[in-house]
Amino acid sequence: MLMRVVVGVLALHFVSLLKGEEKLFTEAPDWSVLDPFQKKITKSKFCKLLNEVYCPRKSWYSSWIEILNDRARIRKTGKLDSWYDLVFDNKENEGSKFDFNKTFLNTRIALDPGHIGGKYSLMEGRHFSIGEDPPVREGEICLMVAKNLEEKLKAVGAEVFLVRKINEPVTKNRPEDFTKEATSWLENRNSQIGEKFSKEQKLKLIQNRKEVLFYRLSEIHSRARLVNERIKPDLVICLHINAAPWKDPDYPSLVQRNDYHVLVNGCYMGGEIADDFQRFEMIHRLLNGWHEKERLLAEEISYSFSKRTGLPAFVYKGPNAVKVGKVPGVWGRNLLANRIYSCPVVFLEPYVANSIEAYQHIQMGNYQGRKLVLGKLKKSIVEEYAESVFLGLKNIYGQSNL
């Protein structure tokens, strides 16, 4: 299920307050990290990626990025009139094409099972149950998929790393560690918009905030440290299962819609570009040329999901996603994980867990062989999911050593 991007500006300030080894950011991004990209990208390529993938509305970036003839000027901080100048490559060829090792051998793949699962799944809002049926916990299904996929990929020679191996947090922090941050967040919010809450409401808001800081921010930043500093993979695959909003959360009833989609990083909206760290990460990803690889992988996996599951591709209607390329089901979105993992990231959202079809399939468990699911013979949802991803990857990496 998608992590809603509610992290925004305040969130990143909180991150700088995280204690000890969780501390990731100091005061500002280090723009000199972009220096090696001077004169490496042509103006046309930069503008194409910016306008078609990373920021589809000029009005969202025009106060932050100026495109001149020979350079892009990027505002370093919202506080000062200080700009980073990125000089374009003036040879108007398309520059060097981004290429990578297309064999499983020596390819390092990190599998990131979404969410935490276990006793945290209710808190994360990635848990539901209907009647006496066993609860559906997204984090746990994603971990089963990761383990299944790990075996398949190792068998063909890939180096595979699981970002988490159990249904427990990667971060050492817990919600209680964020009492101070959550309290000052509410005080700030109240002083800005003058909200008046009862004592009970305040306690509830503070509790929710503490939990979000734990299971989303602290957790994903801890995973990012693991990915960026220890695993250093060639790509990360984030495994999730989507869900549709309940019509009436008090009386959950299953929906008809069951579909899939695959995300690459993109579509930074106005408020996100206005955040110094997000603006920096966007430019950093653009200049690394990761989009090309993300899109190729996303497209192959999307084809594979369509073929293997027969599901239709999901279509976004709102401004928070941008269609990239022509393959149905492949979209750009700016999520915390696909932004702060420093390598190409493909983020998978197959199935609608609370659809009639997927729910039935999930309830049947992680079985061997094929069973009838609503009249169709199917492998378990875990096997079907892992196989879809594997077949997509095989189309790219499996040419020379299978």
Ligand SMILES: [Zn+2]
């Ligand atoms: Zn999810």
